[in-house]
Amino acid sequence: MDPSMNVLGGVLQPCSTAPMTGFYRDGCCNTGPEDHGSHTVCVVVTAEFLALSKYLGNDLSTPRPEFRFRGLKPGDRWCLCAARFLQAAQEFAAPKVVLEATHALALEIVPMELLQAHKAED
Numbered sequence: 001m002d003p004s005m006n007v008l009g010g011v012l013q014p015c016s017t018a019p020m021t022g023f024y025r026d027g028c029c030n031t032g033p034e035d036h037g038s039h040t041v042c043v044v045v046t047a048e049f050l051a052l053s054k055y056l057g058n059d060l061s062t063p064r065p066e067f068r069f070r071g072l073k074p075g076d077r078w079c080l081c082a083a084r085f086l087q088a089a090q091e092f093a094a095p096k097v098v099l100e101a102t103h104a105l106a107l108e109i110v111p112m113e114l115l116q117a118h119k120a121e122d
Contacts, residue, residue: 004030005104007115015042015101016077019070029079029103037081038109042101043094044120047074052093053084077101082109089114096120 004012017027023039024030031040043049050061050072060078063071072078077098086109088094097118106115 004028006100007102007104007107007112008099009104010100012103013098013100015079015098019072019076019078021077021079023079029101029106031103031105038083038105039079040082040103040106041080041085041110041115042098043078043080043085044096044098045072045074045076045078046093046095048093049088049095050074052088052091056084056087058084082106086110086114089118094118 006012012028012030014027015021015029020027022028022030023035023037029040029042031038045060053060060072063069080095085094095118097115098120099115102115
């Protein structure tokens, strides 16, 4: 199996293992045919983004122990659906993006210029 590529053309780097993220819960923003939401954008969540997500019906901040999900806090890294990132950017609430950990297939939905404009500082 070939390694996944990031939006910079390199090998996809891990996004987070605490909390464990990714569609496959492997710590990376890997994707495949069963990932209909394209969980490919590695972000550093903010309070503003978490509030928007909750308002839009996807509460990522409330713990859900039945799913072994502790809830996200500002500063956590998370593999976000590419369309939700795009929507957050349009609402001026986009979180910062970790380009090295963002899957290349995110570019099918989000322009590279937009990802770069929200690049997380190293």
